[in-house]
Amino acid sequence: xxxIKNLRISIAGRTLxxxxxxxxAPGERLGLVGESGSGKTLTVLSILGLLPTMMKVEGSxxxxxxxxxxxxxxxxxxxxxxxxxxxxxxxGRSLNPTMKIGRQAGETLRLHSDxxxxxxxxxxxxLMHGVQLQDPEKLVSRYPHELSGGxxxxxxxxxxxxxxxxxxxxxxxxxxxxxxxxxxxxxxxxQLSQESGMAMVFVSHNLGVVQVVSERIAVMHNGEIxxxxxxxxxxxxxxxxxxxxxxxxxxxxxxAQELSRLLGTRFPTGKGV
Amino acid sequence: xxxxxxxNLKFRYATSGPxxxxxxxxxxxSGTSVGIVGESGSGKSTIIRILSGLLTAQxxxxxxxxxxxxxxxxxxxxxxxxxxxxxxxxxxxxxDPRMRLRRALSEPIRALEKRVPDxxxxxxxxxxxxxxxEILDRYPHQLSGGQLQRVSLARAMSIKPQILYADEPxxxxxxxxxxxxxxxxxxxxxxxxxxxxxxxxDLAIVGRLCExxxxxxxxxxxxxxxxxxxxxxxQHEYTIGLVKAAKAVSLKLTI
Numbered sequence: 001x002x003x004i005k006n007l008r009i010s011i012a013g014r015t016l017x018x019x020x021x022x023x024x025a026p027g028e029r030l031g032l033v034g035e036s037g038s039g040k041t042l043t044v045l046s047i048l049g050l051l052p053t054m055m056k057v058e059g060s061x062x063x064x065x066x067x068x069x070x071x072x073x074x075x076x077x078x079x080x081x082x083x084x085x086x087x088x089x090x091x092g093r094s095l096n097p098t099m100k101i102g103r104q105a106g107e108t109l110r111l112h113s114d115x116x117x118x119x120x121x122x123x124x125x126x127l128m129h130g131v132q133l134q135d136p137e138k139l140v141s142r143y144p145h146e147l148s149g150g151x152x153x154x155x156x157x158x159x160x161x162x163x164x165x166x167x168x169x170x171x172x173x174x175x176x177x178x179x180x181x182x183x184x185x186x187x188x189x190x191q192l193s194q195e196s197g198m199a200m201v202f203v204s205h206n207l208g209v210v211q212v213v214s215e216r217i218a219v220m221h222n223g224e225i226x227x228x229x230x231x232x233x234x235x236x237x238x239x240x241x242x243x244x245x246x247x248x249x250x251x252x253x254x255x256a257q258e259l260s261r262l263l264g265t266r267f268p269t270g271k272g273v
Numbered sequence: 274x275x276x277x278x279x280x281n282l283k284f285r286y287a288t289s290g291p292x293x294x295x296x297x298x299x300x301x302x303s304g305t306s307v308g309i310v311g312e313s314g315s316g317k318s319t320i321i322r323i324l325s326g327l328l329t330a331q332x333x334x335x336x337x338x339x340x341x342x343x344x345x346x347x348x349x350x351x352x353x354x355x356x357x358x359x360x361x362x363x364x365x366x367x368x369d370p371r372m373r374l375r376r377a378l379s380e381p382i383r384a385l386e387k388r389v390p391d392x393x394x395x396x397x398x399x400x401x402x403x404x405x406x407e408i409l410d411r412y413p414h415q416l417s418g419g420q421l422q423r424v425s426l427a428r429a430m431s432i433k434p435q436i437l438y439a440d441e442p443x444x445x446x447x448x449x450x451x452x453x454x455x456x457x458x459x460x461x462x463x464x465x466x467x468x469x470x471x472x473x474x475d476l477a478i479v480g481r482l483c484e485x486x487x488x489x490x491x492x493x494x495x496x497x498x499x500x501x502x503x504x505x506x507x508q509h510e511y512t513i514g515l516v517k518a519a520k521a522v523s524l525k526l527t528i
Contacts, residue, residue: 036447149313178312179474183518205448208524236527249449251477253516253523259501262481 001026001167001199002047002084007059009042009051009223016055017042017223024216026166027197029190031214031231033204033246039223040203044169047201048084049076064166082112085160089172091152095144102140105155108162127158131188150181157185161192168193171203186212207250211235219243274339275300276436276468277324282333284323293319294330295492301436306462306469308479308500310515311489317472320489321438324470325357326350338435355385358429362441364421368413374424375409381432390431398427402457419450423457430461436468443478455482476519480504488512 001024009017017039024030032040045051047061049068061068063084068076080086085108088094096104105127106120115123121140128136131154144152153173160168170189174182190213193200202213210217210231217234219227219242227240238244254262277300284294294316301307301324309317322328324335326346335342337356345353358381361367368377375395382390396406402423413421422442429437439458443451459482462469473479479486479500486503488496488511496509507513 035449179476179522180312180514180518183521186522206522208522211524212522232527235524245449247524247526249452250524251452251455251475251481252525253477253504253520254480256501256505259480259504 002063005060007061009046010056011054015223019043019225022218022225024199024201027199029193029200029202029214031202031210031217032220033207033210033217034220035205038220040220041171044171044201044203047169048080048086081108082163083165084167085165086169087156087160087173090176091149091156094156095152097144101142101155105159108159112163127162131158132184150177153177153185157188164196165198167199169201174209189213207247276303277301277337279324279335280333282323282330284319284328284330293492297494299487299494301468301470303468304466305485306483308483308486309472309489310474310476310479310486315489316492317489318440321440321470321472325359325438326353351385355432356434357436357438358434360425360429360439360442363445364418364425365413367425370413374411378424378428378431381428385432398431402427419446419454422446422454426457438470440472477523
């Protein structure tokens, strides 16, 4: 589906990202994890040609056999939204605040399909139903600020999947959301990928979330991939020191046994536990 | 005796708006660590602002060490500030960008103890949170988020409060930095015998740091209990959903 070879992203002679090889098969869900500044977002933005022009990008990024690096803005605009779609971290900042939800959600369809105005309207309602938004008929005439964070992110996902992309890049799509809403959005992304065979690159620093979504995980540190493998293998028997450190830093909800162990060490008063 | 009690609190931001805090009663025992959890908009942050005296509830009463909070705040505001301190979510927004950290760190001592701390005292606090005294000459923007949150912990602790209210202290930080700040918080708590009230949406953090948990939803306390009870045997429908959703995305390792 997509393949990155010898990718170097640099600015003023300083290398920010250096990836020798990273690929995902059609329908595959790949998790990209690492701390802030590790190069996760730069890597996925380079796939879509969305990096600032001051950054130098070298190497090769192919999608469905076609080279993406060096393509004109016009060529890339045809691919973005249609074949490769992206969902960003903060839905509040990704939506146009002056455009009503209905018009905004129909934008990819207006750009990439031959559907008529009324067909687009109908399709937008279907998509909003599909992402489990309640009362889409009312929501289409609202502005982004009138929606909650969870609703906004569902609108972003509806926009992203409108043209049935073959690859969805999701950059921390649930980080800004409440845990109950997060679960719904993750289920939805998983279901979409399984039903339509859409490949997914899921960027997150939260290993619990990545564990739910991804089949394989690539761990990034200082702009390089330090470990890559099946999800269970990376999480249960990591080989890179950095991966071990990252797993150790991700707190999980303690079970009853662990809670009783915490008694006396962390809770010196012993009250409550 | 409980350190802080609240009875039948009601609070709203606009006079005709909805109640953001709707009939909340709770108590916090001395020396314990209590987590307040709930989704965005549930009133978690508002309640600790009321308990610490930053906001005043329209109805109900807060007592701190048996004294009425409103009266204490009017009669001896400095004493009240020394008693309880707050740490906020965004460290970069909690510092004056034009003030060097040396001055920022000395502000609580200057304002509340009416004295100027010497260099040694500030260096002690800054090393206690794992930073080098050299950073005292820097401005807030010259530090990372994790470093700055450590400074805000040092600033809150420098006047040795009895109770620390921490409002999502690590949610704007990276996971590895988050672990460092949380460990530091627990170490300070143990060293100084501090009472901790931690607001968080993250049950993994609350589960590891707190003895008791208060669950809030839509301005009300829907459930309260020991961490073990809340995490392993939640009773209220909202808590059951919250715990289930959090466990679904909690990292599970087989080793």
